[in-house]
Amino acid sequence: MxxxxxxxxxxxxxxxxxxxxxxxxxxxxxxxxxxxxxxxxxxxxxxxxxxxxxxxxxxxxxxxxxxxxxxxxxxxxxxxxxxxxxxxxxxxxxIGVVFQDYLLFPHLSALDNIAFGPRRRGVNRQQARRQAADWLERMGLAEHARRKPRQLSGGQAQRIALARALAVxxxxxxxxxxxxxxxxxxxxxxxxxxxxxxxxxxxxxxxxxxxxxxxxxxxxxxxxxxxxxxxxxxxxxxxxxQPRTDYVARLVGLNLYRGRASGHTVLLTDTFRLTTAEQHDGDVFVAFPPSAVALHPNHPDGSPRNSWPATITGIQPNGDNLRVQLAGPIDLAADITPLAAAQLHLVPGQRVWAAVKATETRAYPAAPQ
Missing domain, CATH: 3.40.50.300 (P-loop containing nucleotide triphosphate hydrolases)
Structure with missing residues (x-):
């Protein structure tokens, strides 16, 4: 409908x-x-x-x-x-509100829960119940009109709560x-x-x-x-x-750092630099996904510019992969496959080399602090 x-x-x-x-x-x-x-x-x-x-x-x-x-x-x-x-x-x-726990009236049916709002706003009982029945049909729950909240599944209760909020x-x-x-x-x-x-x-x-x-x-x-x-x-x-705080970076699943750029080089600490694909001058953020981080048992061949020693501080499942937390000149997260983790024999406390290609990084201006 x-x-x-x-x-x-x-x-x-x-x-x-x-x-x-x-x-x-x-x-x-x-x-x-x-x-x-x-x-x-x-x-x-x-x-x-x-x-x-x-x-x-x-x-x-x-x-x-x-x-x-x-x-x-x-x-x-x-x-x-x-x-x-x-x-x-x-x-x-x-204003209509849908609370986390829905807060449906346990003694009222699904129909009367929805009709409650219109009734409080002066709509007569018959009209309020007609409106509630219409909302039940919109939610695909017409056959549950007489059920009490304890007889509803979580998803059904959520839709009843939404209908109750929208009915006003x-x-x-x-x-x-x-x-x-x-x-x-x-x-x-x-x-x-x-x-x-x-x-x-x-x-x-x-x-x-x-x-x-x-x-x-x-x-x-x-x-x-x-x-x-x-x-x-x-x-x-x-x-x-372009996340701009650590919380936002974690929210969207990125490693995020703030530093001072000069051309393709960004100074993140007094002694640690990253090479980036973009050129900037001044305060910048540098972001890259955990999937961009490669782990090696020794210094990687080819000497990529962005490689450094790190210590594993934790390993957790992350979807089909493993999320490896690393400490070093910068703290970061790396996503690797279970097979790669097994081949590297990864355990907390282990020393590894981390590497990130410049092309996998994203640099963008940050407001001066």
Whole structure:
């Protein structure tokens, strides 16, 4: 069944972002300062390490925390602005939320869980249940209308929670780790279904997640925060091509270093240099994937410019390969096949030689520190 897309009257004359906010929240020694805009129909993923401020941002948008400063405007309506003493309670905000654990009402059927939102907004019981039945059909769960949450699978519960959030016609949809509670197989299928439903949602969507794959598949744009501040923002291609912090590099699976370039040479430490394919002068980042690192028992033949002795500090499975952690003049990760690891007899504490071809590196300008 196709989804009819309607435009709320309050949004018809909007020409800018649907969400326009600067979220400033001070809690003890922690300070979140997050400028955030989301356009109609856009999905933005908010990523960051634990303690970065993701949950604080979500709670501020939902009205569970008041701003210390800044502003929050949604669909042309100012919801929170401390300087003007403007504050809008949660229940009066056009926001739908899907929590990590879904938080479905255990005593209500799937149908009545979805109907709950419209009922709270003044829709009569019969009309609310009709809307809920329509959402169940859209989610492919019409036959589960009478089931209680305990009778649903994880993927089904996630779709019911999503339908409940969308049934109130939210201008802003907040997704808090919506796939984290699912097993790997269910997560794969549910992610594809979620992608379809988000594509049909004409409001703004903010996805809070730790999972880079969820962000890359579902989001149009990524906003990455650390210590309450935005450290990088852009589409997936931009972020994965040029990470700018160690967290972002780990997120996209790259080795990342900062150094001082002169032509094709980048000085990373007082004594360690890498040769790169690109020429630069000044502060740069150098990135390369773990798959670009070759390991040798002795100094490699041909004396490649980028080769150095290193010590193995750890070996872990990584998909079909092994991820080898190395310490030396620089710390790095290398991905090798199990066969190569067996041939090299790799064990923690072992000394090896690491080599990276200049053509496998990527160098790009960094802002001066």
């Amino acid at each position: 196709t989804t009819d897309v309607t435009v709320h009257p309050a949004e018809r004359h909007l020409t800018g972002p649907l969400l326009d906010a600067r979220l400033v929240v001070e809690r003890g020694t922690f300070r979140l300062d997050l400028p955030l805009t989301i356009n109609p129909g856009e999905v933005v993923a908010l990523l960051g390490p634990n303690g970065a401020g993701k949950s604080t941002a979500l709670r501020a948008l939902a009205g569970l925390l008041s701003l210390s400063a800044g502003h929050l405007t949604l669909a042309g309506r100012e919801l929170d602005n401390p300087s003007r003493r403007t504050w809008t309670p949660t229940e009066q905000r056009r 016609d939210p201008a802003l949809l907040l997704l808090d780790e919506p796939l984290a509670a699912l097993d790997a197989r269910t997560r794969l299928d549910t992610r594809a279904q979620l992608q379809q439903h988000l594509a049909a949602h004409r409001g703004a969507t903010l996805l809070v997640t730790h999972d880079p794959l969820d962000a890359l598949v579902l989001a149009d744009r990524l906003v990455i925060i650390e210590h309450g501040q935005v450290v990088q923002e852009g589409d997936a291609a931009t972020i994965t091509a």
